[in-house]
Amino acid sequence: MTSDNAGEAIPQIAFEKIVLPNGLELILHVDRKLPVVHVNHWFHVGSKNEKPGRTGFAHLFEHLMFEGSQHAPGGYFKYVEQAGGNLREGGVNGTTSYDRTNYFATVPSGNLEYLLWLESDRIATLPEALTPENFENQRDVVRNERRQMLENQPYGRLLSLINEHLYPTGHPYSWPVIGSHEDLEAATIEDVTQFFRTYYTPNNLSLTIAGDFDPDRARQWVEQYYGDLPIGPLLERRVRWIPDLVEEKIVETPDTVPQARAHLIYPAPSRFEEDEYSLDVVASILADGLSSRLKKQLVYDRRICTEVSVFNIAHEIAGMFVVVATLRPGGSLPDVEGLVTEELSRLAVHGPTRSEVERVQTLWEYRFISGFERIGGFGGKADRLNEANVFKGDPGYYRQEFECFRKMTAQTVQTATEQWLDTCSRLLLRFYPDTQKSVAPATLDRTQIPVLGRDTRFETPSVQMGRLDNGL
Amino acid sequence: MLATLDKGTARRNALDISESMARNGTALYGSTFQESVSLGFDTLTRHLPAALDLFADVVRNPLFPDDEFERERNRHSDNLSQGESNPQALTARLAPRLIFGTEHPYGLPVHGFFSTISGIGRPDIVHVYDHCWGPSQSAIVFAGDVTLNRAMELAHLYFGDWTGESLAEVALPFAVPAASGCVYLINRPNAPQTVVAQALPAPPRKTNDYYALRLVDSIYGGDFQSRLNRNLREEKGFTYGISSMLALMDKAGYWKAQTAIQTDRTGDTLYELRAELEALTGERPITESELEEARINRVRGYAQQFETIRRLAGIVGGLWSGGLPMSDIRDAVDRIERTTLEEVHAAAARYARPEQAIYLLVGDRDRILPQIEARGFGPVVMLDQEGRGKEV
Numbered sequence: 001m002t003s004d005n006a007g008e009a010i011p012q013i014a015f016e017k018i019v020l021p022n023g024l025e026l027i028l029h030v031d032r033k034l035p036v037v038h039v040n041h042w043f044h045v046g047s048k049n050e051k052p053g054r055t056g057f058a059h060l061f062e063h064l065m066f067e068g069s070q071h072a073p074g075g076y077f078k079y080v081e082q083a084g085g086n087l088r089e090g091g092v093n094g095t096t097s098y099d100r101t102n103y104f105a106t107v108p109s110g111n112l113e114y115l116l117w118l119e120s121d122r123i124a125t126l127p128e129a130l131t132p133e134n135f136e137n138q139r140d141v142v143r144n145e146r147r148q149m150l151e152n153q154p155y156g157r158l159l160s161l162i163n164e165h166l167y168p169t170g171h172p173y174s175w176p177v178i179g180s181h182e183d184l185e186a187a188t189i190e191d192v193t194q195f196f197r198t199y200y201t202p203n204n205l206s207l208t209i210a211g212d213f214d215p216d217r218a219r220q221w222v223e224q225y226y227g228d229l230p231i232g233p234l235l236e237r238r239v240r241w242i243p244d245l246v247e248e249k250i251v252e253t254p255d256t257v258p259q260a261r262a263h264l265i266y267p268a269p270s271r272f273e274e275d276e277y278s279l280d281v282v283a284s285i286l287a288d289g290l291s292s293r294l295k296k297q298l299v300y301d302r303r304i305c306t307e308v309s310v311f312n313i314a315h316e317i318a319g320m321f322v323v324v325a326t327l328r329p330g331g332s333l334p335d336v337e338g339l340v341t342e343e344l345s346r347l348a349v350h351g352p353t354r355s356e357v358e359r360v361q362t363l364w365e366y367r368f369i370s371g372f373e374r375i376g377g378f379g380g381k382a383d384r385l386n387e388a389n390v391f392k393g394d395p396g397y398y399r400q401e402f403e404c405f406r407k408m409t410a411q412t413v414q415t416a417t418e419q420w421l422d423t424c425s426r427l428l429l430r431f432y433p434d435t436q437k438s439v440a441p442a443t444l445d446r447t448q449i450p451v452l453g454r455d456t457r458f459e460t461p462s463v464q465m466g467r468l469d470n471g472l
Numbered sequence: 473m474l475a476t477l478d479k480g481t482a483r484r485n486a487l488d489i490s491e492s493m494a495r496n497g498t499a500l501y502g503s504t505f506q507e508s509v510s511l512g513f514d515t516l517t518r519h520l521p522a523a524l525d526l527f528a529d530v531v532r533n534p535l536f537p538d539d540e541f542e543r544e545r546n547r548h549s550d551n552l553s554q555g556e557s558n559p560q561a562l563t564a565r566l567a568p569r570l571i572f573g574t575e576h577p578y579g580l581p582v583h584g585f586f587s588t589i590s591g592i593g594r595p596d597i598v599h600v601y602d603h604c605w606g607p608s609q610s611a612i613v614f615a616g617d618v619t620l621n622r623a624m625e626l627a628h629l630y631f632g633d634w635t636g637e638s639l640a641e642v643a644l645p646f647a648v649p650a651a652s653g654c655v656y657l658i659n660r661p662n663a664p665q666t667v668v669a670q671a672l673p674a675p676p677r678k679t680n681d682y683y684a685l686r687l688v689d690s691i692y693g694g695d696f697q698s699r700l701n702r703n704l705r706e707e708k709g710f711t712y713g714i715s716s717m718l719a720l721m722d723k724a725g726y727w728k729a730q731t732a733i734q735t736d737r738t739g740d741t742l743y744e745l746r747a748e749l750e751a752l753t754g755e756r757p758i759t760e761s762e763l764e765e766a767r768i769n770r771v772r773g774y775a776q777q778f779e780t781i782r783r784l785a786g787i788v789g790g791l792w793s794g795g796l797p798m799s800d801i802r803d804a805v806d807r808i809e810r811t812t813l814e815e816v817h818a819a820a821a822r823y824a825r826p827e828q829a830i831y832l833l834v835g836d837r838d839r840i841l842p843q844i845e846a847r848g849f850g851p852v853v854m855l856d857q858e859g860r861g862k863e864v
Contacts, residue, residue, distance in 0.1 A: 034775050075706065077696045082765060084772025087696050091776050108772050140709025147664040148712050148732045154557040256660075258553040289499060290490035300487070303543055306550040328550060359494045366497035366516055373780045 010402050011369055013381050015395055018219060022231050023203025026222050027385050027395050029210040031375055037112045037211035038376035039119060040104040042386040044206070045199035047179070048098045048172035048238060048316070056142065056179015057187055059096040061195055063138040065103065066094065070125035072118055079118050083111040090377055098173050099316040100390060102383070106376045109212040113221050120225035123200055127193045135189050146178045154257045155431055165251050166265055166320060166427050167243050173318060201232025206389045210375040210382040242318045243267045245425040254434035259306065260327040262336050263429040266421050268312060268319035272392050276314045277404045278416030279321055283310040284360040285352050285413070286323070286343065293343055294323070302339075304331045316391055321421060333430050348422035351414030364405055368398075473597040474502045474509055475548065479540035481533040486540055489530060496523040500530065504582050506721050508793035514782050517617045521626065528630035534601065541594045552586040556857045559660055559667040559834040563730060566859040567671045568719070570656060570830045571726045573648030574859075578724060585858045606636025611792045615785040644723050649673065652828050655742070655844055655852045659837040666738040666835030667730065670745045672828055674718055674725035677794050682720070683807045684819035685727075689718050690766040691758055692748070692824070693729045697765065699748055700729055708744075710737040722794065727823060735836055739843025742831060746849075752824040758816055770808050 015029040047058050066076045077085075077092070084107045085092040091106040107115050122129075150156045160176040167174035207226070209218050245267065269275040286294045287310040298305040307326045313319055325336050374380035388397035478500055479486040493499050498515040511531065515523045555561045565581045572579030584592075612631065614623040650656065675681060686694075693700040693716025700714045714731035733741045752758065778784050791800055831849070833840060844850055856862050 034779060036775050036779075075697075081695060081697055081769045082772075084769070086769070086773025086776045088694075089773065089776045089779075091773065106776055108775065111772075137706065137709045141705055141712055144665065144710065144732070144734055145712040147734060151664045152559060152732065154554065257557050259550060289494045291487045291494070296487065299547075300543070303546070306547050306554075326550075326554075328546065359491070362497040363494055363499075366514075366519075369516065370514065370780075375779070 010399055011372055013372065013385065013396070013398065015385055016215060017389070017395055020202065020223065020227060022227065022229055023201075024222075024226055024229070025206045025389060026219065027206065027208040027389060028215045028218060029208065029375075029381060029385060030213065030215060031210060031381070032212045035109045035212050036106050036375075037109050037115075037209065037213045038104065038106040038380075038382050039112070039115055040208045040210070040376065040382035040386055041102060041119065041123075042206045042208075042390050043101045043103075043200060044099070044204050044235070044390050045101055046097050046099040047175065047177040049199065050172075050175070050179075053183055054179075054187060054191060055175040055183040056146075056177070057183070057191060057195060058101060059177055059179065060139060060142050060184060060187060061192065062094045062096045062101050062103075063142055064130055064135065064192060065122055065126060067134040067138060068129055069118075069122040070129045071121050073129065076118065076122060080105050080107070080115070083114050083118070084108045096177055097315070098177060100387075102386070104376055104382065106211070112209070112213050112218060116218075116221045116225050120229070123205075123226070124229060126200070127196050130189065130192060132189055135192065139184055139187065142178070143181055143184055146181065146184075150176070150178060155255060155261060157253070157255070158263065158429065158431075161251060161253065161429055162265060162320070162427070165249055165429070166245070166267065167318075171241060171243060171318075172238055173315065198233060199235070202226060202229040203231050204235060206386050208382040208386045208389075208395075210380075210385070238317050240270050240317050242270070245427065248424040248426055248428065250428045250430070252430045252432065255431050257431060257433055259329065260331065260333055260433060261431040262323075262325045262327065262333050262340075263427075263431075264323040264337060264340055265427040265429060266321040266423070267425070268321040268420055269314060270317050270319050271314040272388075272397070272401075273314070274404060275416045275420065276312065276319065277401065277408065278412050279312040279319075279420060280364075281352075281357060281360045281405075281408055281413050282347065282417055282421065283312045283321070284363065285347070285356050286310045288360070288363060293347075294325075294340065297343065298325060298336065298339060304328055304336060333432070337428060344417065344421045348414065348418040351410045351417075354410055357408060357410050357413060361405060361408065368402065368405075473536075473600050474504055474511065475544040476536050476541050476597060477502070477511070477534045477601075478530045479544065480535045480537045481529045482535065483529055483533070484526075486537075489526065492526050493523065496526070498523055500527070505793075506578060506582060508789075510786075510789055510793075512613075512782075512785065514616070514785075520618070524626055524630050528634075531605070532631075532634055536594060536598055536601070538594060541597065545589060545592065548583070549586055549589045552583060552589060555583075556586065559663065559665075560730070560732065562658065562857065563667045563669050563832055563834050566658075566855070567669045567728050567730075567830075567832050568726055569859040570650040570832060571647065571671050571673055572724070573650070576645055576647050577642065578644070578647070578721060578726075587858060603637050604639045606638050607631065607634045608636075608638040611789065613785045613788045613792070615781040615788070647673065647724060649828070650830055650853075652830055654830075655849050656830065656832045656855050657837060657840065657844075657852050658832075658834045658855050658857065660834050661836055661838075663834070663836045664735060665732040666735050666741075666833050666840055667732050668738065668741055668745070669728055669730040669832040670749065671830045671832065672727045672823060672825060674720060674727040674823055676723050676725060677720035677796070678722075679720070681815075681819045681822065683804075683811045684815040685718065685823060687763060687766050687770070687808070687811055687816055688752070688758065688820050688824065689716055689727065690770065691762050692716055692752060695766065695769060699751075700731075700745070703744055703748065704731065704733075704741060708737075708740075710734055710741055735839050736843075738833065738835060738840045739847040739849070742844065742849050743847045745831070746826060746829070749824055749826045749829060752820045758813070758820060760813055763811075763813055763816055767808055767811070771805050774805050 013029055015027050018026045050057050068075045072079050080092050085105045094103040163174050163176050268279055286292055287308050294308045298308050305325045305327055309324045311322045323340050371379040376382055384398055385395040389395040478489050496515055496519040498513045500513050502511045569579040612627055704710050704714050710733050711731045716729035718727050719725055854862050
């Protein structure tokens, strides 16, 4: 027993899992709070599966999935908006990560069959329906997405710098999900068909339906609309590969930002490893609320930072633990890094207090349960069921996660900190304000060697003197 | 004021407040809008009384300690200069200033300007607290597993003897928009994209045109299938996306479309934005089928916004602070369904006025200027990071 919450029952998400003969895994969860139903597709493919020279392809493909299918020409959104999909509320979208691509939509309960028809039509007929114009248009859109999110955003290059410097060459996380302009330009419509036949198959799909619907009818409709999708090839899965930095790596980068920002980045456990939860607790102890360790020290007591955040991000085959500190003007990046390092060492040597662990458990329980409020969206129930099913083979794995948090002790937190975070095998990524105030160009030709500049005379500091009456 | 509010009461210092909220599984969240401020939390039902006790202490007994104020002011000024480096945020912050003018409260960004924040002292925030915070100008919204009786009991217990001043009505000056026909530009050297905003004056929230104008906005730029997004994203591929929105306040509002465009298409985009706006009341008026699609999407998508208790409480709070009846939640679908094509055309004629449109750009001046000229826009007025004109 570690906290007063331990007695409360674990909240349940009642579900049913069915595997179709073609390998499609269907998960059904009924929740009748609102007269709406959410359909959530997870394909077990992401940027991790991309070939060299085709970075960004999984995400580009995700865009193409919205360009319309054989029996729903002219674009998916036209149909889903008419079925009541509400984009303003985030009710319809697709997203791509290193490991998976998901597509989801929420519509009024009466439109479930229509939505399943629409969704299955693109999975059945996309390459036949895709035109070269649509392909080129979405490539331009994605290149603009890259410019907007990565190149023209303060600190926007952070993730791509992490890809480049935290992961070794050949690691499937060593390039950004959005890809490079060059590779996006090189992609062809033939790549689409091949990618589609390999990865957009029923045996690579986990389909969750959540909300207000009749499970028997839903199952029949899925059999009807998805049942004849042909089985695709068996896929080889990449195994756990935590990067191993032999020594501390420091990367400094100027940006059009007014404040310097320090990032201390540590290789961390992959998704669903037990240590993932311990490091979640560490992140919360360090930077959740004003009384957390780093916020208190850096923002509140010493006032050398405007903001401190800590993220423990676990992906399928590796994770990372990231401390982000935004400095007040004039602050020193190495000083702040030093203070963070000391705090991590202290935690590794002495562990957290019991009350720190309990506070995090209480906060975490609230967040976990409040995620259950939504059937869709990130962290909503369908996403949670699908994630656990795709990576763990068990949609109900949230129960073990819940238990894992409940059983957390100061000792487990200390051990995990010692193992993962009390080390110099880490990446320090420093953003500092570029006094030129201009955005760094996206690509630089390093073969162009500049000529040496003209010598200028060194203007030495001027020295002025005065004397006090006392002779000083 | 809001940022310093939870940094100390007679019973608790800033760290105690944060720690106690966390022990109840929650944290305070606050938002400042043009005409209201909201402060709230959500928590498991079993923690409600303890969390509410703490919340009441923060709302009713803040001390605004000197050093806490100083720290929050510094953080705020850092955040403002941070916002200036984000071209999308900068554009959103300055567009209202061009619509309402530099002297109008609606033209001032909610979070202020970097250059003026240092002029605010602790007495200023105490003054605001003393004159604006009181029971007669406030509402508490409970949403979730709680009955009205229980909510009233808790409200009486923690806020029953709360006293405070009420706010005098703020007199608003007339809006003095920046000259239309000009293109306002903030230079961002080497930017790979230009952020472009097209802004127009709009009516107050309580206008009779409300539902018709919402539908015009959906069709023009509000929905994914809108004219602007189909044109600039789905046909031309100039942008990751464009959307428009209505910001309607008690006395006036504005209507704005905003996007980030690849730099070499800035001139083409200005041209398209003007052409689309002209077409609404010119050669391509909204058709019955466009209206029907927009109505259907609003109606069928309506239920979804009520999924979380936090969102629900926000909707209720917004109606309350806007002086609107709670029955709007129930009536909205019916009002949308009953909106006719004539009403939509009339709303477009009143507000989609190309001659009043103001264009604000944040991007690479040297690469943009020739494009603006080539498309026949101008003159160009250069602005600084706070929207003041400066010499070219």
